[in-house]
Amino acid sequence: MLKKILTGAAIAALAVGLGACSSTRPADGGGDAAGGSGECNVGIAMPTRSLERWINDGEQLQKKLSDAGCTVDLQYADNKTDQQISQIQNQISGGAKILVIAAIDGSTLGPVLQEAKAQNATVIAYDRLINGSENVDYYATFDNYKVGTLQGEYIEEQLDLASGAGPFNLEPFAGSPDDNNAKFFFAGAWDVLQPYVEKGQLVVPSGKSPANDDAWASIGIQGWASDKAQAEMDNRLSSFYGDGKKVNVVLSPNDSLAIGIEASLKSAGYTAGAEYPIITGQDADKANVKAILEGLQSMTVWKDTRALGDRVFTMIEQIKDGQTVEVNDEETYDNGKKIVPSYLLTPEVVVKDDVQTKLIDSGFLKASDVGL
Numbered sequence: 001m002l003k004k005i006l007t008g009a010a011i012a013a014l015a016v017g018l019g020a021c022s023s024t025r026p027a028d029g030g031g032d033a034a035g036g037s038g039e040c041n042v043g044i045a046m047p048t049r050s051l052e053r054w055i056n057d058g059e060q061l062q063k064k065l066s067d068a069g070c071t072v073d074l075q076y077a078d079n080k081t082d083q084q085i086s087q088i089q090n091q092i093s094g095g096a097k098i099l100v101i102a103a104i105d106g107s108t109l110g111p112v113l114q115e116a117k118a119q120n121a122t123v124i125a126y127d128r129l130i131n132g133s134e135n136v137d138y139y140a141t142f143d144n145y146k147v148g149t150l151q152g153e154y155i156e157e158q159l160d161l162a163s164g165a166g167p168f169n170l171e172p173f174a175g176s177p178d179d180n181n182a183k184f185f186f187a188g189a190w191d192v193l194q195p196y197v198e199k200g201q202l203v204v205p206s207g208k209s210p211a212n213d214d215a216w217a218s219i220g221i222q223g224w225a226s227d228k229a230q231a232e233m234d235n236r237l238s239s240f241y242g243d244g245k246k247v248n249v250v251l252s253p254n255d256s257l258a259i260g261i262e263a264s265l266k267s268a269g270y271t272a273g274a275e276y277p278i279i280t281g282q283d284a285d286k287a288n289v290k291a292i293l294e295g296l297q298s299m300t301v302w303k304d305t306r307a308l309g310d311r312v313f314t315m316i317e318q319i320k321d322g323q324t325v326e327v328n329d330e331e332t333y334d335n336g337k338k339i340v341p342s343y344l345l346t347p348e349v350v351v352k353d354d355v356q357t358k359l360i361d362s363g364f365l366k367a368s369d370v371g372l
């Protein structure tokens with residue numbers, strides 16, 4: 001299990017760090033040019049415009065920085081690693097002293113980050129850890145293991161698994177194999193659900209049931225693509241669900257996959273109601289919130305990306321002013337070269353009854369966005 005990789009201290013940090021006093025670190029990652037110079041030239045590298053959340057993340061952070069008088073270059077890379085590397089190189093040559101990077105493939109950026117280091121730029125990994133480089137100064141994200149735990153616990157509660165109920169037909173999905181976060185999402189959920197698979201309370205008719213957390217990529221959907229998730233669900237339904245057998249629950253790690261899964265179920269004749277499967281998600285995308293209100297998705301794990309943007313903005317302010325950079329986890333995120341000082345935010349579950357109070361009243365979404 002992935003959680004066994006974490007030391008006892010790291011698990012304790014995850015359990016209490018978010019509610020306790022945060023630690024701080026000197027803003028020395030980018031050297032004299034970034035630390036205390038007052039200069040604010042920021043490059044933001046986002047992975048794609050194909051997912052609603054990345055558009056929101058990039059534009060919101062760009063606006064906050066621009067309003068604060070920073071020079072900002074925001075780029076989207078169409079989920080193409082080479083394109084993202086080229087964009088980052090251009091930002092470095094354009095004088096960026098702080099780079100905020102949501103990596104497409106967190107294992108391929110080592111050489112370009114070496115270029116950043118040579119220019120005394122500070123690097124903040126945004127929501128996705130960058131692996132294999134000592135030149136990652138900070139990481140800002142949500143507690144990604146907790147995201148999966150919330151999904152697994154929701155399924156556990158809704159199916160009354162702890163009381164021995166079952167068997168139920170489960171189809172698990174995992175995220176993109178090149179996204180470091182995907183293994184944390186899956187591990188959090190699978191550490192809750194796998195014991196019920198082993199007991200026979202959850203049955204996976206397709207056989208796509210990873211033996212352990214480390215095998216998560218075997219069911220990963222490349223690029224978090226909705227159409228690929230739909231095609232995969234189509235295949236499972238046509239191959240393993242004849243003669244009246246029905247899916248009872250689908251573990252979907254995010255809303256993009258959930259949309260594809262829901263389209264597949266609709267094509268197969270599933271309709272909202274008591275017999276409709278439990279489907280999880282993540283991100284509170286507009287289309288998925290509509291699906292929740294219509295009974296076509298059960299829940300989503302909401303990560304208020306405004307709070308993530310606010311945290312990164314604060315980090316940038318601290319870096320440029322030569323202040324200590326606030327973090328609350330310095331043990332968990334090992335990128336293969338170093339433990340990256342991190343700030344973790346807390347995700348939360350949203351179900352139908354929460355849409356108004358959590359998403360609309362908070363201003364995260366407009367009522368008109370979701371048909372209210």
